[in-house]
Amino acid sequence: MQSIVSYFREGRRLPRWGIFTIDIFIALCSVFLAFFLRFNFHLEDKHLANMAYAIPFVILVRILSFVIFKTYAGIIQYTSTEDGVRIFYTVTFGTVAMALSNIVSLYITTKYIVPFSVIIIDYFFMMFFMASFRVVIRILYYEMRKVSQDPTYVIIYGAGEAGNIAKKTLDRDLGGRYKVVAFVDSNPQLANKRMEGVMIYHASERLEELFQGEKVDQLIFADTNLKLSEKQKLVDLCLKYNIRLLDVPPASKWINGELSFNQFKEIRIEDLLERSPIKLDKKNIRQQLADKTVLITGAAGSIGSEMVRQIIPFKPRKIILLDNAETPLFDLELELRETVRFQGYETVIGDIRNKERLENVFRTFRPDFVYHAAAYKHVPIMELNPSEAILNNVLGTKNLADLSVKYNVGEFVMVSTDKAVNPTNVMGASKRIAEMYVQSLFNKLKGESDSTTKFITTRFGNVLGSNGSVIPLFRKQILAGGPLTVTHAEVTRYFMTIPEACQLVLEAGSMGKGGEIFIFDMGESVKIVDLAKKMIKLSGLELGKDIQLAFTGLRPGEKLYEELLNDEENTLPTHHKKIMVAKVREYEFEKVSADIEELIGLFDTQDNNKIVSKMKRMVPEFLSKNSIFEELDEEVESDLDDKDN
Numbered sequence: 001m002q003s004i005v006s007y008f009r010e011g012r013r014l015p016r017w018g019i020f021t022i023d024i025f026i027a028l029c030s031v032f033l034a035f036f037l038r039f040n041f042h043l044e045d046k047h048l049a050n051m052a053y054a055i056p057f058v059i060l061v062r063i064l065s066f067v068i069f070k071t072y073a074g075i076i077q078y079t080s081t082e083d084g085v086r087i088f089y090t091v092t093f094g095t096v097a098m099a100l101s102n103i104v105s106l107y108i109t110t111k112y113i114v115p116f117s118v119i120i121i122d123y124f125f126m127m128f129f130m131a132s133f134r135v136v137i138r139i140l141y142y143e144m145r146k147v148s149q150d151p152t153y154v155i156i157y158g159a160g161e162a163g164n165i166a167k168k169t170l171d172r173d174l175g176g177r178y179k180v181v182a183f184v185d186s187n188p189q190l191a192n193k194r195m196e197g198v199m200i201y202h203a204s205e206r207l208e209e210l211f212q213g214e215k216v217d218q219l220i221f222a223d224t225n226l227k228l229s230e231k232q233k234l235v236d237l238c239l240k241y242n243i244r245l246l247d248v249p250p251a252s253k254w255i256n257g258e259l260s261f262n263q264f265k266e267i268r269i270e271d272l273l274e275r276s277p278i279k280l281d282k283k284n285i286r287q288q289l290a291d292k293t294v295l296i297t298g299a300a301g302s303i304g305s306e307m308v309r310q311i312i313p314f315k316p317r318k319i320i321l322l323d324n325a326e327t328p329l330f331d332l333e334l335e336l337r338e339t340v341r342f343q344g345y346e347t348v349i350g351d352i353r354n355k356e357r358l359e360n361v362f363r364t365f366r367p368d369f370v371y372h373a374a375a376y377k378h379v380p381i382m383e384l385n386p387s388e389a390i391l392n393n394v395l396g397t398k399n400l401a402d403l404s405v406k407y408n409v410g411e412f413v414m415v416s417t418d419k420a421v422n423p424t425n426v427m428g429a430s431k432r433i434a435e436m437y438v439q440s441l442f443n444k445l446k447g448e449s450d451s452t453t454k455f456i457t458t459r460f461g462n463v464l465g466s467n468g469s470v471i472p473l474f475r476k477q478i479l480a481g482g483p484l485t486v487t488h489a490e491v492t493r494y495f496m497t498i499p500e501a502c503q504l505v506l507e508a509g510s511m512g513k514g515g516e517i518f519i520f521d522m523g524e525s526v527k528i529v530d531l532a533k534k535m536i537k538l539s540g541l542e543l544g545k546d547i548q549l550a551f552t553g554l555r556p557g558e559k560l561y562e563e564l565l566n567d568e569e570n571t572l573p574t575h576h577k578k579i580m581v582a583k584v585r586e587y588e589f590e591k592v593s594a595d596i597e598e599l600i601g602l603f604d605t606q607d608n609n610k611i612v613s614k615m616k617r618m619v620p621e622f623l624s625k626n627s628i629f630e631e632l633d634e635e636v637e638s639d640l641d642d643k644d645n
Helices: 002-009 016-038 045-069 081-109 116-148 161-177 203-213 228-240 269-273 282-289 302-314 326-340 355-365 379-384 386-406 426-445 470-479 498-511 528-538 589-605 608-618 630-644
Strands: 152-157 178-185 198-202 218-221 244-247 293-297 318-323 345-349 369-372 411-417 454-460 462-464 484-486 495-497 517-520 549-551 571-573 579-582
Touching: 016 045, 016 116, 045 081, 045 116, 081 116, 152 161, 152 203, 161 178, 178 203, 198 203, 203 228, 218 228, 228 244, 228 269, 228 528, 269 528, 282 302, 282 498, 293 302, 293 355, 302 318, 302 326, 302 369, 302 498, 318 326, 318 355, 326 345, 355 386, 369 386, 369 498, 379 386, 379 426, 386 411, 386 426, 386 589, 386 608, 411 426, 411 498, 426 454, 426 589, 426 608, 454 498, 462 498, 470 484, 470 528, 484 528, 495 498, 498 517, 498 579, 528 549, 589 608, 608 630
Parallel strands: 152 178, 152 218, 178 198, 218 244, 293 318, 293 369, 318 345, 369 411, 411 454, 454 517, 462 495, 484 549
Antiparallel strands: 517 579, 571 579
C-alpha cells in the first residue's frame, strides 16, 4: 500500500503496457459478470460450455478494439472528455463487431457465439469500468500529489469556456501544484454556480473580499472580452494585495488548438498602457497601397519595422526597406522571409544624408508612397551632437522630400514627434525644422499643375517598447537587480504602443489632403516613477526590499512635462476621434529653404553654439531646458526683437 501511495505522490505515470493489461482484465471481468448477471448467478453446464469459447472470442475482439483506438496511449492521470469519447468508440466498436459476428454465426451454424443479452450487458459494464478506472487513477494522482506539496492558490477571472480550459490545463500540466479556489466573472447570472466543482463569484461584488478572506497567490485572466479599462482596475487591485498576474492567450495562438501552461504569459506593463483597438478605414488604405511600391526609411527601427508589418496585409507590389543599420535590417529580412513568408521586398543599405544614394533608389524603384521614419531621436545624445541632428533629421528629410517631388511620388508621410511642439532640445527643434520644410514645400507646389506629391506629417509621443525607450531600460535594470533610474520624481510622459502609432500613421496618410500636421490622441499622461513602481510589482519584487529607485536628475534638453497635444485651441478635429490637425504657423518656402541651406552649411564649422543659435532663430519657440544652450536664448531673443523693431 505504501508503495502505491509513493507511486502517485512522485507523479509517476502508468506505462502503456500496464494500462493495456488492466483494460484486458476489465474486459475479462466484464464478460464474466455479464454472463453471471444474465443467468441470475446460476450457470448450467451448457452455459459454461458456451463461455468456454465465447469469453476468448470477446477478449480477442476487445484487444483488437484497444489496439485500433489506442486506449492505452493517453496519459491516464490527465484523463479528459477526449478519453471518454475514445472509450465510447472503442467499446461500441467491439460490441458492434460481436453483434455482427453473431449474425454471421447464426446464418452459418444457426448458433450464437455470444448471447445478445450478454453482449448488451457487457457493453454497459465495459463503459462503466473503463471510465471509472481512469477517473479513479486521476483522483488518486491529484489527491496524493496535493498531500505532498504546498499548492499555489489561484483565482481564474472568466467562467466561460476559456476559464474552464484554463483550469483543466492547470490540472493537467501542473498536477497538485496549483489549486483553483474560485472563478470570478462579470456576468451576474453565473454567480453562486459551480464549474468543475469550483464556486463562481460575481467579480465586482466579491473579488476584493476573496483577496482578503482567501489565500490567493495568483489571478489568471481568461476573459478575452474583458474591457481594457476594467482589466487595468483589476490589475491595480491585484498589485495592492501582491497577487501575481497571468494572461491566457487567445484561442488563435494556442498550439495545434490546445492550451498549455507554458503559453500563459505574465501581465506586462505594455498591456496596461494599451488602449482600445483602433478602427482603421481599411478599405481606403487598401485602395491606396494595393499593388503600389512603398519606400520606408528607417525600416529596421521600431516604427519602421512595424510599418512594414502593417502594410503587408494591404498587398503592396513591393516594399523598399531602407536603413543604414545592417544587422537590424538583416533581422527584419529574416523575419519577412521565414516568419511572415513575404517575398515582395527589396533591402537597401543607405544613408538618407547621401542624396546620390537616395536618387539611385528613387530612380530604380520609382516608389508611389514614402513613409519617412528614419531619424535620430535620443534627446540627450542629440543635445551633445547638434551637427549630426541637423544633418540626419533636417538634410535627410530635405533630400527625401526633394526626390519625392522629382520622381512624382504620390504621397510622402513624415513621422515626427511631440517634442517638435515648443521644443526645449536640439532633437525636437531639428524635427520642427524638418516639418517646416515639408509643409512649406507642399504649399509652394500646390499651385503648380504638374505637382502630384502630397506631403503629410504625423506627430506622436513616446512609443512603448521602442528601441531605447524607458520600459526596456527598466526591464533590463530589474533583471540586473536594480536600481531603477528615474530622472525626476515629477516627470510625466504620454505613451502609445508601436502598433497603435503605426496604425494611426496609416490612417492619417489615407485621410490627408496634403500640408497637414496630424497629431494623435495620446491618452492620459503617466508619471514615470509610478510606471517604475508598477513594473517592480509586476515582476514580483518589493520596492525598498528587493530593488531600489534612484533619481538621477533631468537630462540635457529634457522636459518635466510634455505638451498637451490635443488642446482644443491648437487643434482641429478630423473624422477619426484619435487624430487631430495641428494649427501651426506656416512659413514661406524660399525663406525656409535658404535658412536650411545656411544651417547645413554650418556643419563644416562643427561649432555647436552657431548651429543651435541658427536653429533658435528659425524656430523662435525653441527655448532650451536644462542645457548648456540656455545661455543662447536671451541673445537670440534680443536679436529677433531688434530685427522686428
